[in-house]
Amino acid sequence: MSVNNVKSMTPKVELVRFPVHGDERGSLIALEGGQDVPFEIRRVYYIYGVSAALPRGFHAHRKLNQILICIHGKINVHCEYGEKEEEYILDSSDKGLLIGSLVWHSMTFIDEESVLLVIADGHYDEADYIRDYNIFKKEEGK
């Protein structure tokens, strides 16, 4: 599977469930690139210690595909693309929110103890970010 495999990323935003290996010792979730995650994994980062009053994000990516997983706590994710405007609540480690390219998104940490794990198919590249909403709407319309 190629990196930034857009074909496997339709729809642009999708809530997915991961299989849990659970027993009396607890739970384990394993995510393998190209299998549980529809792209090759190039980067993992996590965000924590975020005040509920300070939402983050407010950008879109030109090419990057990502999966957001709230591995602890409760996070609201707002997404806008095309004519759509959607809210997702991430409150379980087995839920993943697939966000493709050209989706304007922001995250609110409803529970301030939350930890957001993000898996991406590209290395960090500031040139891939669209941080201005009006430029996002222009690029989306092309």
Ligand code: TYD
């Ligand atoms: P920023 O894009 O502002 O975070 P958010 O997605 O929550 O809006 O990133 C915060 C800082 O971290 C910024 O200086 C860029 C840096 N950063 C990296 O160095 N590597 C990364 O993979 C990411 C996502 C951010």
